[in-house]
Structure formats: structure tokens, C-alpha cells
Amino acid sequence: MNKEKKTILVTGGAGFIGSNFVTYFLRKYPSYEVVTIDKLTYAGSLENLTEAREFENHHFIQGDIADEKFVKKIFSTYDIHGIIHFAAESHVDKSIDNARPFIMTNVLGTVNLLEAARHDWDEKGELTDRRFHHISTDEVYGSLPETGKFTESTPYDPRNPYSASKASANLLVNSYQNTYGMNTVISSSSNNYGPRQHEEKLIPTIIRKALEKSAIPIYGDGKNVRDWLYVGDHCRALDMVFHYGKRGESYNIGGGNEQTNIDLATIICDHLDERLSTNVNTGSCRDLITFVKDRPGHDLRYAVDDTKIRQSLGWYPEKKFEDGLRETVDWYVKKWQPLAR
Numbered sequence: 001m002n003k004e005k006k007t008i009l010v011t012g013g014a015g016f017i018g019s020n021f022v023t024y025f026l027r028k029y030p031s032y033e034v035v036t037i038d039k040l041t042y043a044g045s046l047e048n049l050t051e052a053r054e055f056e057n058h059h060f061i062q063g064d065i066a067d068e069k070f071v072k073k074i075f076s077t078y079d080i081h082g083i084i085h086f087a088a089e090s091h092v093d094k095s096i097d098n099a100r101p102f103i104m105t106n107v108l109g110t111v112n113l114l115e116a117a118r119h120d121w122d123e124k125g126e127l128t129d130r131r132f133h134h135i136s137t138d139e140v141y142g143s144l145p146e147t148g149k150f151t152e153s154t155p156y157d158p159r160n161p162y163s164a165s166k167a168s169a170n171l172l173v174n175s176y177q178n179t180y181g182m183n184t185v186i187s188s189s190s191n192n193y194g195p196r197q198h199e200e201k202l203i204p205t206i207i208r209k210a211l212e213k214s215a216i217p218i219y220g221d222g223k224n225v226r227d228w229l230y231v232g233d234h235c236r237a238l239d240m241v242f243h244y245g246k247r248g249e250s251y252n253i254g255g256g257n258e259q260t261n262i263d264l265a266t267i268i269c270d271h272l273d274e275r276l277s278t279n280v281n282t283g284s285c286r287d288l289i290t291f292v293k294d295r296p297g298h299d300l301r302y303a304v305d306d307t308k309i310r311q312s313l314g315w316y317p318e319k320k321f322e323d324g325l326r327e328t329v330d331w332y333v334k335k336w337q338p339l340a341r
């Protein structure tokens, strides 16, 4: 896609990955107009867009993608050349409590965007040119045993309501490519870490609990494995997929960095001990780690084979886990405990 004088629509841009992406994109491409829409659910915050909102070519509109009228209005107000669709209910535990909001946002919201884009771009004779980039997750592939990795051709096997709603959205996106010839692309990443993640997620939870000196909850025996990807590396990958990904294709994006939850918690505790000069005198943060009842249907292991994006687009993760995690811990410590600096 020509990067000059285009307007892109970013959904869910006030969330964790969306806000990192919007900020990255505005810094990199001054010529794009960026329209960010976000419902500002409990997971989204304008604080995440503090830097982005200083750019004159950035426009923020609060609204719900499950509201068809709102989505249509965006397309009648702006000439949207491409969409990067992050907006989602994203917390697995919440989907286990109540799947309904996940269906409304992740499935219906995606259909509303596909429909609005289809009609608008068709009227402009650009249906097959303008890009619809759907942000997905490796969780759509299900769970792995101790070996093996998900490739782009691994059949979907979502195993909780969150991943089922994301897999449904993927299928819808693919169907719009097949049925209407829309220029869609899907990227499925592994677990992200970095600044601005909501405190409900694993890494911020470990840090927050440690700062509060309260029990750090780890599900089950802590042996579940996730492949951690630095959010900045993810943003670079999305930039490449959005601009150069092949239409109708799907790209896996991984961190190449598998950790069990218990190992992750231990490493974070060690960083915190060092950062806060705890341990010998006050006890190590490690002492706070507490195993709790496992999440129902907890997937054992996720790991993605991202050979395709590495070979076809030349992307690879640049951030060393050690450095990324240390910076991330520092970011949350500064946010939550300014006096601990």
C-alpha cells in the first residue's frame, strides 16, 4: 500500500498492543492520518495514548465496534484506506466467566468492520486494493504437548471462549477474502509483554503483587508454557504484514522464547529483588509465589513457528528477553512505585 496521504483506521488503539502500535506508527509515518477508535472498556485507557494524542495527524474517537451505526459513521466521516483491527475482549479468564461480551466485540464487532469496509471500498472501486489486517492470536490453534509448534496451516482448535471468538473472527475474515475478494491479511502472535499491558495479565500481575508484598498467584503447577514476544517487536512485524503481507494469507509471529509460568515468575522476582534491593533483609519476592487452583481448560503450551514471516518479510524479533523483561519490570515499578526508584 502507498504510504503517502493515506488514512488508516486502528481499532482498540487505547489497549496494550494497539497503543504501542499507534505510537510506533505515528512516529514512523508522519504522512499517514491515523484514526483510532476504542470503546475505552476497563482494558483501554487514554493514558496509553498520551504521546499519540500530541500528533496532529492522529484522531481519537470513542465508540463501540459492536455498534453498526458507529462503525458506518466512521467510514462516512473518513476515507479509510486500511484497517488494523486490534479491538477485542482479550482476557481468557473473563471469557470463562461470561462469553457474551467476547462474541459481541470479537465476532460481531469484526463483522461490522468487514461489512462497513466492504460496502465503502466497493463503492469506491477499491474493494480488492484496500487492506483489512486482522490481529489474531496463536491461541486459535489450541494447545500443544511438550514438543511441536503451530504453523499457519495448523487447524484451528480453540479451547476457551476467548480463543473460540478469535478463531470465529479469523474464519469470517477469510470468508470475506474468499467471497468478496477483499484484501485481507491475518497475523497471529504469541503472548506479548511490555509497557501498558492491563494489570489483569500475568506479567503485570506478578509485578503488582510483588510490589504489594501479597501472594503472587500462579495457576496449577506453573508448568504451562507461553512464548513471550516483546510488544515493540510485534509492532514492527505488524507494520511489515500490513504493508507487504500477501493478500488472503496468515502470518504467525513468535518471540522464539518459551518460558513456563513458574520460570517467568521467578525471573521477574529476581529482577524485582535486584531493583528494589529486597531479598537478604526483607525476603525474596520468590517467597510470595503461590500456586492456585488451575484455570479450567488451561492450555498447556503455545509455541509458534514463524518461519514464514521471517523468510518472506525478513522480520525477526530483535529484543533479547532478558533486556525486554528488565525494561518492562522497570516500567511497571516506575508506574506503581515511584519512590522505589
Ligand SMILES: NC(=O)c1ccc[n+]([C@@H]2O[C@H](COP(=O)([O-])OP(=O)(O)OC[C@H]3O[C@@H](n4cnc5c(N)ncnc54)[C@H](O)[C@@H]3O)[C@@H](O)[C@H]2O)c1
Binding pocket: 011, 012, 013, 014, 015, 016, 017, 018, 037, 038, 039, 040, 041, 042, 043, 044, 045, 063, 064, 065, 066, 085, 086, 087, 088, 089, 090, 091, 104, 105, 109, 135, 136, 137, 138, 166, 188, 189, 190, 191, 192, 193, 197, 198
Ligand atoms: N496481549 C497478547 O498477548 C495478545 C497476543 C496475541 C493476540 N492478541 C490480540 O491483540 C489484540 C490486542 O490485544 P491487547 O492485549 O492489546 O488487548 P487489550 O485488552 O489491552 O486492548 C483491547 C482494546 O480494545 C478495546 N475494545 C474492547 N472492546 C471494544 C469494542 N467493542 N469496541 C471498540 N473497542 C473495544 C478496549 O477498550 C481496549 O482498549 C486483541 O485482538 C488480542 O486478541 C493479544
